[in-house]
Each structure stands twice: as C-alpha cells, then as structure tokens.
Amino acid sequence: MADRPVPVAEKRLMEVKLGELGTWLGRRDYSPNGIVSMFRRAHTRYYNKYIGVKKGGIGGIAMLLAGYVVISYVWSYDHLKHDRWRKHH
C-alpha cells in the first residue's frame, strides 16, 4: 500500500530514515516558540501516558521526581566532589 509522501520535517522521529536524519534535524523549528512547544508536547505525552490515567498510582510522578533528583545531582556535582574525601566536614 503506497502512503502519501510526507515532508521530512513533519515526520516523527521513529519514522525518519537514517539518511534523512540530518535534514530532519536541520528543519525542526528552533525558535523560542518552537522550543517551548517541543517541551509542551513532550510533557503532554508523558502526562497522558503515565499520570493522566483513570487509576494512576505514584509511579508517574515518582519517575519525574527521581529524574529531577538525578539532574540536580549532576548540576551540583562540581560543589559536591569536594565532600567525598574531606577529613573534617
């Protein structure tokens, strides 16, 4: 079955062929509005999959918080590395 040809920039990442990856990356919308909408789409997809379900448990938010803790550790590593082998804290 032949699908209608879709412009490269509008395809989803999983449907882009390897050779087209450079074109795809180049044509995405990197303006401030575009970047905000990237985050918004990602957040909406995550929310609808894990948190916004009828009997959502603690897992959806717990994953977000765990990710936040990991990111905070990475940010403050420069300050934390002095603590590891200090003799007097």
Add this chain to the structure above:
Amino acid sequence: MTVTLFDQFLSPTLFKMPLIAIALVSPWLLHHVVTTRFSSERLLSVKKVSVSALTKHIFQPLGPLGHKWALMFVSLFMFLITLNVLGLLPYTFTPTTQLSLTFSLALPLWLATVLIGFRLDPTRALAHMLPQGTPPLLIPVLIIIETISVMIRPLALAVRLMANLTAGHLLIHLISTGVFLLTSMMPMTAILALALLGLLTLLEIAVAVIQAYVFVLLLSLYLLENV
C-alpha cells in the same frame, strides 16, 4: 577552597549559567492543566478539591473587590508550596531560600494592597494607623509604631519565608552529618539521632506547606484591611 554549611544555598551555576531559572520552572513539571476532559482522573480531582477549598477559605472574608485577586493568590500558593516541598528532595535547590526571590514576591504584592487602600478610600487607609479606643496620650507614639509596623510588612513576609526554610535545611544538614559521623563511634547515639532526623524531616514538610499558606494568608489579610 573553604566549604561551609551555607554553600548549599549558593545559587547553582553551570558554565556561569544561572540554574535558578530552571529550578523555578520545576513546579510547571508537576502541575499539568487539562481542559479537555469533563471528569478528571485521581490526581487532578484531588488537586481540584484542595484548591477550591483553599480558595473558599481565603476569599470568604474578602468582598467582591478582593475576589479579583483569587487567581494571583492561588497560583502564588501553588508555586510556593511546590518549590518548598521539592526542595526537601536530596540534592535539589530551593529557590525560596534566596531572599531575592521572596522579597521580589512580597514587596510588589504588599505595595499593591497599600496603594489600593489609598486609592479606594484614603481616609480609611490612614485610619488604620490608629486603633480605636486608644487613650489620647498614647496617640503620637501609637501612630509611629503602627506606621513602622506597616512599613516593615514586606520585609517580614520575605524574611519569614526565607528564614524558616533556610533554618530547616541547615538543621537537616547538621543532624545528618552528625548521624553519619556517629555510626562508627557510638551506634546507639547514631540511632537516636536518626530518629531525630526522621522527625525533623516530617517537621520540614509541614513547615514547607505552612509557610506557603501563611504567606498567602497574610497578604489576603492586608488586602482585607485595604480593599
């Protein structure tokens, strides 16, 4: 480089980029607004119920003029409570421990309530400086005292929030350092200190919630006087 206990409160930077901006956006991660559904799922229902209860509680004494502030106060409350509670996770940065943030929230809002009072009814706004039924001899002193108390409100609001959170975080750091160092030398004392740490963490969660509430409540009271 000297490492002090207060270094946890330094505004974190990555390649000279202030990360407080990203820490301030973190409440947005957790509060998703879905407007397309009639009845929402568990988490959103709980949030709706608690937010509407809070709104009714705070805005019941205020008149119709005060109800214009509903969105401002409720969003301020959600912002502060999320920032405070997120700061209790390990390694996270709490923006409300920075006086710059709390003061920049407190001063414009307090000033707005005062200016609204002077705009709507200047006589009544000035009459707040003197409580009813004071003996005539005390009037000059009391006017000075009341004026100072009004002028100091923004500073009090800001410093209350900042100091409570800073003190709590500092205590947690101190006691956890103590527990860590005691486990090798005196295990029983370490277990007692660990119990203390558990209780302190519960207290900190309560303080985080209460401080956000107090901030917004006091602002609504200042508005009530003036609206």
